[in-house]
Amino acid sequence: MKSLVLSGVVATLLVFSGCSDKEPVVDAPAQEVEATSTAQEVEAVATETVSSEASDVSSVASELSMADIEAQLSSVYFDFDQFTINTDMQEKISTGASIAKAAALPYNVKLEGNCDEWGSDEYNFALGLKRASAVKKALVAEGIEESRISMVSYGESNPVCSDKNKECWSKNRRVDFKLLP
């Protein structure tokens, strides 16, 4: 209804404007263009250069998607002083394996083992590595090629949380998934 009223108003305005065009036309002399000896240079037209890397549509798309895929892979958490995978963490590994078989297929998987601050020295590094190794075995069991998976341990040196409480410590006992091109 509203649109009908509006188009009515517009039509009326058009009719009225046609009627008001009654002004006499004055024939003005044509203005001469002065010739000058030196032409003034105008600004160059702005251009944009697309570099060869940036012009490759496929590489930009895949870079973005690698980070995106990595964000979908959630860390696997472990119990105090343990490197066996709990049943509630098995689901995360299965999800990780499905992603690795589909969207992350062009990439290799790096597993980073980490520990809480309880423990020290070399034992903690080994514990982190055994955690990464446990996740690797689980991924292989889910059908991921062993050659695609590499591991590293950071012991207690790469914490995501540095508070002194149990929630924080449990967040640090983890294996992170990283993708490598």
Add this chain to the structure above:
Amino acid sequence: MKIFLSLLMLLSLSFAKDATIEVIKRVDSLPSLAVEDSSISYDDTFKMRFFKSLVADMNVISLFNVDRHYRETHFNDTSVVVENKDMKYVLRYKMFEDDNGALNVGIKLIKENEIVLTKNYKVSRQDIYMFISHAIAHDINEYMGESSVAWMKRKVIFSRIVSPGKSEIVIADYTLTYQHTIVNGGFNVFPKWANRSQNSFYYTALDGKKPTLKHVDIRTAVVKNVISSDGMMICSDVSDDGKTLLLTMAKNGQPDIYSYKVDTKRYTKETRYNGIDVNAQFMNKNKMVFISNRLGYPNVFSKRLGSTEVEQMIYYGKSNSACSAHGEYIVYKARESSNAFSKNTFNLHLISTKTDFIRRLTATGVNEFPRFSRDGDAIIFIKNYMAQSSIGIIRLKHNKNYLFPLKYGRVQSMDW
């Protein structure tokens, strides 16, 4: 009865030499010593800093009851400061800056108004004053005829975590007062001295594709790659002659101990357990101790290099995850509470392979990174207690622990 007595004597004689049970309680009978400053150069802040360092060092040699009062006098005064007249020993020193800006220190050890020892020391820069202080304590210990404290003059190398995944490697004196960052940037861990003279060291670089062991010559600053391994690569110990390394490597994600010959670059797998084997330490040229979880929790085991036989060394402690060995002695870190939900206590313990005694060396907090001095006279460690981290020195023969507060940063690993 005679046989019984002589057996008893024999037993007590053999035990008397054992550091796990021999505790000398002679604090009350130690001679008194006062320290007098006669310095002519330098401001009061620096004078006090040097005085504190010297008093601390004189305490660590554990031969004197050291008076902590700061008193000034003239270097050539024939008598000691009046407040010190009852002291058995007076250590008087004079610091002065020469034309080249070097720090010079002259000392006199006065025993009952008689000068018994004079020495002069010099370092090129004022900020490395602590090395003079350590040298003075070392020389006075030597004058007193006690067993060497040469470890006082040795350097400590340690890695410090500066932020998650970032670390630096630092060289320091034994109190960690002097600190010089030698490897900066990146993720570099587990530094280890490569030889007795401490002019080169190994460390693990974690930034590359695989963890890689590197060797740095301090004199030439030349860095060389030694060996890489998947997952894990640590140089746990270096033999006395510097020719054999004990490494933890993890081929296929399985941490095991390997011996590595520096000259031939050949390595031999020493452990084959399908769990965790780490932290190998030479007991002697042919035998090592190491940490393994083959009983379901971390504990200390030993084996001969090249053999397959493994022996459990420790029967006390719920979780013994770090150790250091010197001859028959093993110092290890034991978790004394097993709890994922609250703070844990980790204490250091000493055992001898020749007796069944266990001596607890620390009482509170989290005590870690125990390392014997080369001569086995002292143990260095890190204590974390009540939100304060300190470096500790345990004098085994004197049953004394000395703590020096750490300025900043979390120590990742340490070697002496």
